[in-house]
Amino acid sequence: MSALPQPAVRGVGLSQIFEGRTIYKNVSFEVARGQVYAILGGSGSGKSTLMKQAIGLLRPAAGRIEVLGRDMYGDRGAGEDDDVLREIGVMFQSGALFGSMSLLQNVMLPLEMYTDLPLAGREAVARTKLGLVGLADAADMNPAEVSGGMTKRAAIARALALDPPLLFLDEPSAGLDPITSAGLDRLILELRDTLGATFVVVTHELASILAIADRCLMLDSVAQGMIAEGDPRELRDSSTQPTVRAFFRREAMA
Amino acid sequence: MTAGSNASVLVSERDGFRVLTYAGRLDAVGAGRVWKSTMWAARQRLPLIFDLARVTLCDTAGATMLVFAEEAQGAPARIEGATPEIEAVVMRVRETPRRPVHEAVSRAQTVRQEAMTAYRDVSDVIVYIGEALVALGKLPMRRRMWRGADFWRTADQAGVRAVPLVLLLGVLIGLILAFQSLVPLRRFGADLYAADLVGISLARELGPLLAAVILSGRTGSAFAAEIGTMKVNEELDALATMGLDSMTMLVLPRLVAATLVMPALTIIMELAGLVGMTMVLKGFGFAPVTVWNQIAYWVVAKDVIGGLVKSMVFGAAIALIGCRAGLTTGVGPRAVGISATRAVVGGIVASIVIDGLFALAFYRLNV
Ligand SMILES: Nc1ncnc2c1ncn2[C@@H]1O[C@H](COP(=O)(O)OP(=O)(O)O)[C@@H](O)[C@H]1O
Ligand SMILES: [Mg+2]
Numbered sequence: 001m002s003a004l005p006q007p008a009v010r011g012v013g014l015s016q017i018f019e020g021r022t023i024y025k026n027v028s029f030e031v032a033r034g035q036v037y038a039i040l041g042g043s044g045s046g047k048s049t050l051m052k053q054a055i056g057l058l059r060p061a062a063g064r065i066e067v068l069g070r071d072m073y074g075d076r077g078a079g080e081d082d083d084v085l086r087e088i089g090v091m092f093q094s095g096a097l098f099g100s101m102s103l104l105q106n107v108m109l110p111l112e113m114y115t116d117l118p119l120a121g122r123e124a125v126a127r128t129k130l131g132l133v134g135l136a137d138a139a140d141m142n143p144a145e146v147s148g149g150m151t152k153r154a155a156i157a158r159a160l161a162l163d164p165p166l167l168f169l170d171e172p173s174a175g176l177d178p179i180t181s182a183g184l185d186r187l188i189l190e191l192r193d194t195l196g197a198t199f200v201v202v203t204h205e206l207a208s209i210l211a212i213a214d215r216c217l218m219l220d221s222v223a224q225g226m227i228a229e230g231d232p233r234e235l236r237d238s239s240t241q242p243t244v245r246a247f248f249r250r251e252a253m254a
Numbered sequence: 255m256t257a258g259s260n261a262s263v264l265v266s267e268r269d270g271f272r273v274l275t276y277a278g279r280l281d282a283v284g285a286g287r288v289w290k291s292t293m294w295a296a297r298q299r300l301p302l303i304f305d306l307a308r309v310t311l312c313d314t315a316g317a318t319m320l321v322f323a324e325e326a327q328g329a330p331a332r333i334e335g336a337t338p339e340i341e342a343v344v345m346r347v348r349e350t351p352r353r354p355v356h357e358a359v360s361r362a363q364t365v366r367q368e369a370m371t372a373y374r375d376v377s378d379v380i381v382y383i384g385e386a387l388v389a390l391g392k393l394p395m396r397r398r399m400w401r402g403a404d405f406w407r408t409a410d411q412a413g414v415r416a417v418p419l420v421l422l423l424g425v426l427i428g429l430i431l432a433f434q435s436l437v438p439l440r441r442f443g444a445d446l447y448a449a450d451l452v453g454i455s456l457a458r459e460l461g462p463l464l465a466a467v468i469l470s471g472r473t474g475s476a477f478a479a480e481i482g483t484m485k486v487n488e489e490l491d492a493l494a495t496m497g498l499d500s501m502t503m504l505v506l507p508r509l510v511a512a513t514l515v516m517p518a519l520t521i522i523m524e525l526a527g528l529v530g531m532t533m534v535l536k537g538f539g540f541a542p543v544t545v546w547n548q549i550a551y552w553v554v555a556k557d558v559i560g561g562l563v564k565s566m567v568f569g570a571a572i573a574l575i576g577c578r579a580g581l582t583t584g585v586g587p588r589a590v591g592i593s594a595t596r597a598v599v600g601g602i603v604a605s606i607v608i609d610g611l612f613a614l615a616f617y618r619l620n621v
Contacts, residue, residue, distance in 0.1 A: 099586045099587040099588075100586065100587055100588055111282055111315075114282070114283065115282045115283045115285070115286035115315075116283070116286035116287060116289075117282065117285060117286040117289055117315075118286075118289055118290060120293075120322075120355050120356070121285065121286065121289040121319065121322075123355045123356070124318050124319070124322045124352075124355050125282060125285070125314070125315045125318045125319075127318075127352045127353055127355065128314055128315075128317075128318040128321075128347055128350055128352055129314065130352075131350035131351045131352040132314065132346075132350055136350075136351040136352055136353050137351075137353065139353055142585065142586050143586070144585035144586040144587075144589075145585055145586075160314070161282070162281070162282050162315075163281055163282060163313035163314055163315055190342075190346065193339070193342075194339045194340075194342050194343045194346070195311070195313050195339075195343070
């Protein structure tokens with residue numbers, strides 16, 4: 001790895017077109033290592049799509065994206081490269097837990113794939129992760145048996161399984177009660193501070209954005225692209241873009 | 255978690271303490287390398303010291319290993335040389351609630367549970383059959399809930415579309431049976447009696463049973479999958495909240511359709527079997543007319559009618575079992591598959607058991 005402080009994620013001029021419909025174009029951003037970076041925007045503005053491009057699942061129509069210094073869609077296809085994939089943890093919007101396994105087994109799966117931990121070790125580590133997200137008592141349940149919020153938390157635990165230096169979370173706190181949601185914010189900051197992990201978080205929770213995000217970008221489906229980028233507190237105080245102001249003001253007054 | 259992930263542990267003893275000196279990265283990969291030595295050292299009963307001065311990184315996986323070791327040893331370990339960050343991670347993991355690894359369930363508990371489940375299953379079946387009968391009785395008052403479209407679709411799917419398969423299977427079975435029985439009978443000069451043998455076994459047993467096997471495999475499983483998918487999608491709950499009875503709306507049309515198509519399938523199967531048999535006998539030099547006269551003389555109406563009555567009971571049993579498998583579908587992605595399997599196996603087993611009961615009854619009644 002080079003000695004230069006490389007950004008964890010860098011997107012340059014990214015566009016996405018689905019069936020002739022432009023979702024966004026010319027989106028550029030940089031996530032510094034150790035930052036919590038929030039992706040904001042109304043539903044359908046392309047937040048999940050942008051995240052899928054970043055993790056190597058969806059080739060952008062134009063532009064390039066680098067993750068941990070590797071071009072995800074370059075000649076060497078980092079998007080299929082185990083070394084890069086092992087360093088990122090992903091929580092999908094729907095959770096995407098494997099329904100045929102218990103929550104515990106879901107979290108143990110990456111440990112089984114990538115480490116030599118013995119069974120007891122994998123189980124102990126997986127139980128710690130479930131404990132971190134407050135699911136110690138639900139470890140042996142199946143995904144179909146737990147509530148939506150618990151599914152999200154289990155998915156986060158699975159994303160955390162290998163303590164990856166870079167985590168992508170798609171709406172982690174949507175559908176969670178405020179207490180759990182605040183606990184999740186605390187967990188993200190703790191992991192960032194103790195392990196230096198980088199987070200890219202899709203979220204709507206204003207309180208959580210202001211509490212944890214170092215920077216953010218906002219997508220908009222009318223503008224078909226990025227309408228703001230920067231420190232969320234500065235955007236709240238001084239943005240002149242009407243949609244950005246509406247987003248921060250409405251919530252702030254509520 | 256880079257490829258250069260490297261961890262080692264040195265175990266020594268100092269002043270009655272077991273000292274574990276770690277170096278390198280204690281992440282999930284690193285912990286995997288030193289897990290066994292750590293646990294071995296923790297079992298030695300001496301109080302532990304973790305020397306983490308040369309550890310470059312310790313994440314929650316590494317911390318879990320340390321906490322797991324001190325739990326195995328029985329007392330909190332002393333931590334030396336750790337950076338504040340590492341210490342924070344270990345403290346965090348110590349505070350994190352975590353169920354013990356491998357919770358044992360006692361044998362007696364399992365047995366008791368199994369017995370309870372079996373008991374509940376049996377009583378559920380009885381209740382279910384009762385409910386189906388009640389629904390049938392109340393049908394005139396609930397005519398709005400009767401799904402005629404469902405009935406016709408099911409009859410088409412279970413009956414008309416099964417005909418090609420029934421024909422093929424019938425002819426093949428007729429051929430095989432005739433051939434297999436002709437050879438030994440020929441030694442006694444009783445070749446023609448192969449026609450009676452095949453005719454009677456088809457009418458009394460094989461026709462209804464083979465039709466039942468086909469219905470189980472094609473239709474019973476489909477009932478379970480259809481209704482099971484509705485259960486998984488909470489469509490059954492939606493019906494219930496609208497005050498609609500799933501027994502009347504879903505089970506009855508399928509029950510009636512399966513019961514009514516079975517005699518037709520059975521007759522077709524039997525005729526196809528006789529055609530197959532005639533082909534074999536013709537090959538051995540008997541004119542078809544001779545064969546048919548022989549059958550008409552020996553196979554009497556009560557054989558055929560008895561078989562058809564049986565087939566209707568098989569059809570009802572298969573439909574009820576398939577629908578029940580669907581209604582009792584569990585949760586998760588495998589649940590529907592499990593229900594379909596239960597429907598097929600249950601349908602075939604039930605048909606054969608019922609067949610045995612009929613044999614007993616016919617014998618007693620001298621039919
Ligand atoms: N695979 C796909 N095929 C076609 N359109 C898609 C696909 N995935 C997403 N879209 C469309 O792209 C837009 C952005 O979707 P998404 O990124 O999921 O939005 P969100 O910001 O709510 O996460 C939506 O209008 C959606 O309909
Ligand atoms: Mg989304």
